[in-house]
Amino acid sequence: METVYFNGKFITKEEVKISPDDRGFLFADGVYEVVRWYQGFFYDLNGHMTRLKRSLRELRINWTDTDSFPDFAEKLIKINSLENQTAMVYLQVTRGAARRSHNFPKPDVLPTVYAYAWGFLPEVKLKETGIKAMLKEDIRWSRCDIKSVALLPNTLSFQEAHENGLKECIFVRNGLITEGSHSNIFFVINGTLYTHPESNYVLSGITRKNILRIAEDCGIKIREEAVEENRLRFVQEAFISNTSAEVMPVTELGGNTIGDGVPGPVTRIISDKFDNEINSLKG
Ligand code: PMP
Numbered sequence: 482m483e484t485v486y487f488n489g490k491f492i493t494k495e496e497v498k499i500s501p502d503d504r505g506f507l508f509a510d511g512v513y514e515v516v517r518w519y520q521g522f523f524y525d526l527n528g529h530m531t532r533l534k535r536s537l538r539e540l541r542i543n544w545t546d547t548d549s550f551p552d553f554a555e556k557l558i559k560i561n562s563l564e565n566q567t568a569m570v571y572l573q574v575t576r577g578a579a580r581r582s583h584n585f586p587k588p589d590v591l592p593t594v595y596a597y598a599w600g601f602l603p604e605v606k607l608k609e610t611g612i613k614a615m616l617k618e619d620i621r622w623s624r625c626d627i628k629s630v631a632l633l634p635n636t637l638s639f640q641e642a643h644e645n646g647l648k649e650c651i652f653v654r655n656g657l658i659t660e661g662s663h664s665n666i667f668f669v670i671n672g673t674l675y676t677h678p679e680s681n682y683v684l685s686g687i688t689r690k691n692i693l694r695i696a697e698d699c700g701i702k703i704r705e706e707a708v709e710e711n712r713l714r715f716v717q718e719a720f721i722s723n724t725s726a727e728v729m730p731v732t733e734l735g736g737n738t739i740g741d742g743v744p745g746p747v748t749r750i751i752s753d754k755f756d757n758e759i760n761s762l763k764g
Contacts, residue, residue: 484560486553486596489546491560494597503593504586505575509631511593512536514550517724518558518568518598519759524724526551528687533572536628541585542576544592557598566600569725573630601725608729608752611744612648614721615641616710616735619652619659619682626681635662649721651734654682657707661721665689666731668708669718669747678705688722695754701747713737718745720752728752 487497504510514533516523523529530550537544554570575593579586621634638650639662650662659677660666665686668675674696677683696703708716717740719731728751730744739745744752 483597484557486557486594488591488594491553491556497595499593499595500578502578502580503575504577504579505573505593505630507581509629509633510540510542511573511575511630512540512542512628513571513573513630514628515572515724516554516570518563518566518570519763520565520567521764522762523551523554523570524759524762525687525691526554528690532628532685532687533574537574539624539627540576540629542574542592543589544574544594546594550596554596554598557596561598563598563600567603568598568600570596570598572596575630604726604729607648607726609744611730611732611742612721613646613733614649614651614661614731614735615645615647616651616653616658617641619654621652623681625659625683626679626685628684638662648729649731651721651731653710656709656711658710658713659683659707660686661723664721664723664726664729666719666721667692668716669745670708670712670715671717672747673702673704674747674751675704675706675708677707686722686724688724688727691758692722692728692751692755695758696751699750699754701751710735713739716740718748720744720748728755 483494484491485494514529516529557570573595577590577592579590617638642650651666652659660683679685719739721729730748732739732742
């Protein structure tokens with residue numbers, strides 16, 4: 482039986498009751514986080530907590546118990562017997578339930594807090610071959626830095642990729658490559674690692690941040706600078722990053738083969754160093 486966390490309680494998923502007046506349901510008025518459990522610990526929980534607090538602040542959602550998340554996330558792992566597995570915890574916090582109105586509820590209502598955990602098998606094979614992705618105009622709003630649950634442009638775009646047998650949709654805004662529907666993207670051009678800088682047009686990925694740190698430690702030259710779509714023919718390597726895929730090579734983008742069509746050497750170094758870091762944390 483699956484046990485979830487709902488407004489301070491551990492209950493079964495079937496017992497969860499969310500009001501139809503919940504602003505998450507009516508307006509997608511909420512934020513989320515996803516943290517990964519590596520058979521004994523959450524990777525960079527501090528990074529996720531900092532981003533969660535920022536997202537809540539930007540949406541002016543006042544969840545006073547934010548710091549309880551690490552504790553109940555771990556409890557969810559344990560209650561659901563996932564300690565010895567690779568697992569994820571999803572957290573969603575909405576502004577709460579109040580009669581539908583564009584302005585925020587007055588007086589304040591309590592936010593709705595929901596979290597659940599699940600085990601999964603990492604995509605080891607895909608990391609060897611790399612993935613193919615499509616390119617598409619970035620149809621999202623201009624606050625992509627907030628980890629908001631308003632993901633319709635992301636899901637519509639990802640569905641398009643999925644229906645075409647592709648594993649990700651990479652967005653292009655004003656000729657510049659921003660990020661994927663649920664990942665950040667990196668390029669290697671003449672040995673230099675490029676990724677879009679932190680801005681309101683991308684989500685500041687926790688994996689992205691750690692990759693930049695790892696790459697710097699390896700002495701790889703880094704430029705946090707957007708790559709123009711029309712420079713893609715000069716790209717030798719590409720990879721996407723997120724909490725579930727970690728470092729995932731991209732071998733084809735927008736119908737064009739990247740480099741030799743196989744994961745490249747810089748991607749491999751970064752991916753190996755990332756794996757080493759995880760293994761060293763496992764102790
Ligand atoms: N960008 C978007 C739009 C995302 O949805 C995600 C996944 N949450 C990322 C980037 C990667 O973030 P992270 O590395 O923290 O999983």
